[in-house]
Amino acid sequence: MTRNNYAPYITITREEWAKRSDDPMLHLLKDIDALHGLNEPLTTEEITQIYVPLSRLLNLYVTAAQGLHTATNSFLGSQIHKVPYIIGIAGSVAVGKSTTARVLQRLLSAWPNHPRIALVTTDGFLYPNRVLEQKGIMNRKGFPESYDIRRLIQFLASVKSGKGKVTAPVYSHLEYDILPNELQTIESPDIVIVEGVNVLQVRPRHPQAQREPAIFVSDFFDFSIYVDAEEKDLQEWYVERFKSLRRTAFQSPDSYFHRYAHLSDEESEFFARGIWNEINKPNLELNIMPTRFRASLILEKGSHHFVQSLKLRKT
Template sequence: MTPDPGIDDLAARLEAARAAGRTLVTGLTGAVSAGKSTLATRLAGRLSERGLSVEVISTDGFLKPNAVLQAEGALDLKGWPHTFDTPGMLAALAAIPSGPIEIPVHSHVTYDIDPALARRIDRPDILIAEGLNLHLRAEAPAPEDPLDLLLYLDAEEADLEAWYVARFLGFWEAAEHDPASFYARFRTMDRDAVADLARRVWEGVNLPNLRQHIVRARPVADLVVRKGPDHQIAGIGRP
């Protein structure tokens, strides 16, 4: 893997935090489109090079199915705390060190839980759970915390919006030849209209979620990972 001082630093910190013989359960959270899954994948690769077994899961797997959200009138706020099966997520994270355990998976193509994609996780050296709804340490009273380490991925709001729009457009482009994709419904719109739609979703759903809920994880995180507009790690420190 190409040397990357930020990833190397973060990997060393996780390795040092792990107690021998026990899974280090690590949470990685931050805004929608912050690059959590990409960072988790790169970090897992670096840790694997150090001889550690690493698994990456997404908290999206603990979103309630769309049918349930539709019945609850919550589908338009998908990603907000009340759209998750939080007790199920906490129980799964707590059970991982004693595993094996089956983890549900959310498909970004169909935009729903896909039972066929469920994964079996069996006591890795390090587990990285990336996604939303990991600000629970900030709740009062806080539930029992299954995370050994919580990382917060931070970036400027303007950069987050630009990254979200770019990601939305990427899904829209990929849907041209995939009628099963959730984004296929937007193929009758031109690119500018889709970009405008993405900005409205960001401003109406994801930005309020960030400001009201997600960012609450930042002051209670063990480490804050700061990203620059080029997606590179600009710094790692305490809250």
């Protein structure tokens, strides 16, 4: 473990981090195949060396927050309702945010003091395709302006105020759109994990936003994680995922991308690199990567898709 007195983070090697693992949690790993995304390798070793220690650290943070809540109630001589602990997970397209979120949801639910874990993706707060088309920004889907940020903030405010039942819109990757008649219901969770590319964004969305109260999605987070990787690796992972989807999900007639099911591997790669360079790379460089150092913890992945080091913000 190396320490830099002039940096906000402690850099921790994979080997040092793995020493904080916890063998009693290994029984939770019997169905890891259901947790990882397409073309995102997930091994028992990765979970035990990276995610089990992370769940232990988060448990300490949540326990401390619960203790502070109890102390506040004691001081006020009242019984204020406990509010959920919110964890934000950010990072580029194809970096593996969803896998990180699902693994943490599974591991955190095993701790007795916070068994109810809700997972929400910000994809559900994208504007419907018809709205994106009306705004002329369909080709900027995933950029900050493509999200209904006001609705997302209202959702988080309701969660953080301790409201018993809160709903969130649902997004279909198959249909590439919001499902108008479906809602995800969140009921009295102990922890809410919020996953999305731009959840650490703080830049005003448009000039008039500067005249409004400066409230950002990340203001509701108690802890935040940025999943990081080199841009060249992200591009390769995105291309390989696109090619895999072309052979699987795109084959469905219900898929928005069914039109690409007939492409060859070479054509798929050419098309995927075009999407990356025109949409995902600019979004990464302009909006996502600049938020990296706002995170409480940075998971640094190598080209093999496994975490090789971590940066933990000093407290």
